Amino acid sequence: MPSKTTPMFEARASGQSSLSTVLGLIHGHRAITRSEICSITGLSRSTVAKLVTALVDLGFALETGSEQIDRVGRPSMGVEASKEVLAISVHPEVDYLEVKAVAFDGSIVRSEKLLYDEPIDTHQAVGDMVHVIENLVAELQASDTSYRILGIGVIVPGQINSSTGIVRQAPHLQWSEFPIRDLLTQRVPMPVFVANDASLGCKAEMAYGAAKGATDVVYMHGTSGIGGGVFMNGTELKGFRGYASELGHMRISSGNDIDYSGIPGTLEALVRRDDLEVVLGLKNVSDEELEEALLNNRTPASTALARKQLEALGIATANLANIFNPEVLVLAGFLRFLYRFDQNYFHRVVKKHAIPAVLEGMQVFVNELGANSAAIGASELVFQEVIADPTKYGTRAN
Amino acid sequence: MPSKTTPMFEARASGQSSLSTVLGLIHGHRAITRSEICSITGLSRSTVAKLVTALVDLGFALETGSEQIDRVGRPSMGVEASKEVLAISVHPEVDYLEVKAVAFDGSIVRSEKLLYDEPIDTHQAVGDMVHVIENLVAELQASDTSYRILGIGVIVPGQINSSTGIVRQAPHLQWSEFPIRDLLTQRVPMPVFVANDASLGCKAEMAYGAAKGATDVVYMHGTSGIGGGVFMNGTELKGFRGYASELGHMRISSGNDIDYSGIPGTLEALVRRDDLEVVLGLKNVSDEELEEALLNNRTPASTALARKQLEALGIATANLANIFNPEVLVLAGFLRFLYRFDQNYFHRVVKKHAIPAVLEGMQVFVNELGANSAAIGASELVFQEVIADPTKYGTRAN
């Protein structure tokens, strides 16, 4: 007699199966022991044994011999995330297109980069993406390891509706109303996910970087503009249509300078990477060069500008602290070295504008993952889908 | 042989039992049919039958005869939230203390109010609370109906840490570092919960008021200061220590006027109820009187002030729209009629400062629940605890 035990109603994300939970733990820890899984989840040893072998069968995990030492008792068996399960990240930017293959254990397996002299249109962008992806896939399939590629995560520097996969506005790429997910899905035989670059950076820093272990995180990423990502209680702040966490467009001053979206007095209008380049006599330099110049060639003019920008960043941070009461604030991109230029001044400004209670225990960090952060976040889009339904994406379909 | 099936690990709020889910539905709808429960939850009829009878046994629900008409098929049995299950709300304010008994179906059963001529200290406040609660409880127990009082929800106009139950700072009451929950727990034989007034107002409006059915809500409440409440994806924004959603202290201007927490240029510093009273030649009037005066006695001076305030409110709203991309924005307290003074102007300001995408589909409402809103929210604190573990709070303990 048939039976399909579907306990919680499927519409809600709440009813997570234990298989998902355990796979999530393996993925998050890269390597973990069975007994650790027991104590974290509260599941019994027998259940954990069953779940782990199921995940090994599905090709997501490997059981390693016991590696632990110096502890009484029978050593617990190790479980590792498979290095053969992959997601592909696709990152289009103004002057390049970068495609990486990220393994289920977070390592970068392959990386491909296409440089552009001039901005490309949406049509060419899709063509190039498909081309690079196909190359990468062919390369991976030709290798000795038997990789399984489960999906594609696209990193977009702009506002995107993650449920429809449409890029609403990407000011720097000059894209708008661009249904990138559907166009890619038509030409690549894999599920495609699309998200904002800052939100992915935040996700990655929470998984493996500066905000590891934190659940309430605010992330600000300075490139040309300022992007934001927010996770509260471990889940991403998406809002009604998925456009939430546009932190750069927060108006904090009465001034009339406008930002890239035409709004006056915002954080993005006041804290500009271009202005830092100009005051240092530079143009189109890398983050590394700009950091070097800013921190080591201090002039009265550069100090005044950096202070002015730090004040704006501090006010914005205080606002965000009052609004979110975060555990960790992560500063990435050029905000990283703007912060380092004068941390103390920044903290003084924050302190002046925030309610004392919300600053208690709040930590400010700069990003740790650097160049791979967005790619890891994009892989996470795919892997979180896989983790939510392991049987669907596993090898031996039951 | 004993067995205790605890499927998901208990640390997470995720693993909600079906009993909780169904009780939550009954509570949220006040009245619902079994078949509606089936279609909403996806549970089978047999399971729903079992769960409903269990909840009736526990004293949380009543089965009513089928009331539906004009539909083919056997009519489904109705289920109603019990009117005998109560929570008590306690609301201390500068010039009064209000205690209400709220039933599980959201109705107000009893209400008691103590007026003060001058602000009282924390010691007297606790004494008065205990006294009024005891009176109310005695009154209820003496009545014909056999009420069951399950807990107390305290509404505090200030920053409180909901996990420790300590009032960190309540500027208007001039309380600080006041462990109100523990002091009440010692003297009242019931679980006590404490939360911020605006967050409770938001909760109530989402359950029964202007934001009913919405999951992503931003709420702003103007009394003397401006309090905020935020729910994203149906859950409250609490932040790391529970101090999140202090929306009034968001700095939006370069000005130097300070708010009640001493921060310059904030929403609360720019949008002040006192200023409205002054420009209208009033003092210490009720919201109703102020509304009447503002909307019907328009002078050049009052119009100029209201516009200035509306501009600040509009900028703050745009910031919050960019940050949260809410589905519904609720304006309560004096913001309600400030908004009504010139809605169009407000919306123009918002439009100018927000990214177009985040305003799509965003609705602005004024609060609907009025005077009972906070009390209903406070009862919700208790009831949500009850819903999370019905067997613990039910009558016939199994």
Added chain:
DNA sequence: GCCGTTTTGTAGTGTGACTAGACAAAATGC
């Protein structure tokens, strides 16, 4: 008023996801 249709309540049976308990296995420490 009878009868087919539709929808719901009820009862019995089965199953999958767990737990608990017993025992074996693998480490440490004296």
Added chain:
DNA sequence: GCATTTTGTCTAGTCACACTACAAAACGGC
């Protein structure tokens, strides 16, 4: 070498469901 500790494995039991009948209660057409 033996007691102690911790873990893996196996078996039996439990609970929250789903599924399948079948009965009950409404409607509509004749």
